[in-house]
Amino acid sequence: MTQALEEPAGKLNGNTASAVGTGGPANCLRRRSAGTLQSVRREPMFRNAGHQYGTAAVDDGSGQGPFWVVKRLDEMTASEWESLCDGCGKCCLEKLEDADSGEISHTNVACRLLDIRRCRCTRYAERQRFVPNCEQLRPDNIRHFPWLPSSCAYRLLAEGRELPWWHHLASGDPELVHRVGASVRGRAVSERRAGPLEHHIVTWPA
Numbered sequence: 001m002t003q004a005l006e007e008p009a010g011k012l013n014g015n016t017a018s019a020v021g022t023g024g025p026a027n028c029l030r031r032r033s034a035g036t037l038q039s040v041r042r043e044p045m046f047r048n049a050g051h052q053y054g055t056a057a058v059d060d061g062s063g064q065g066p067f068w069v070v071k072r073l074d075e076m077t078a079s080e081w082e083s084l085c086d087g088c089g090k091c092c093l094e095k096l097e098d099a100d101s102g103e104i105s106h107t108n109v110a111c112r113l114l115d116i117r118r119c120r121c122t123r124y125a126e127r128q129r130f131v132p133n134c135e136q137l138r139p140d141n142i143r144h145f146p147w148l149p150s151s152c153a154y155r156l157l158a159e160g161r162e163l164p165w166w167h168h169l170a171s172g173d174p175e176l177v178h179r180v181g182a183s184v185r186g187r188a189v190s191e192r193r194a195g196p197l198e199h200h201i202v203t204w205p206a
Helices: 078-083 124-130 153-158
Strands: 020-024 028-033 036-042 044-048 093-098 104-110
Touching: none
Parallel strands: 028 093
Antiparallel strands: 020 044, 028 036, 093 104
């Protein structure tokens, strides 16, 4: 029996990750219990529609530092919010959730819409035709997605931590996330070829 979890209610403040980084539908979590997999939900998706990486890493004129240091997530403009995604593609990997313990197992299986070389969605504009339950990450619902990658900028800032040194806002280089091995490039397989998810459990996307 397929069972979908309802997203906890929260006030929409207008900031959504509608165009950042990977540009792909989020990964599908499947509940695992007594040998039966049940579809649970999809993780937030992110895409960047033409943002110039690195250009947002300048002082905003206040003399206090870059926007991600001086602003709360819910104070950011849409473009600032979108620029936080590092384009790693990890949010587009499938996961398994144990129905009894709630434990999350990561896999290296990517959504069929993700270009695993470019780490971008191939059908972003019409993604909901293919993934109707694609979620949107917002400042008010970040904590409802504990399976976000530990390196995710949204998660890090929500937890009061700093961006990693290789993040494009810090480095000015959008390819650095791939060169340091922080993305799915060269490590993921498409769900079209993967077969059973249990055969692809890994730890590196966490």
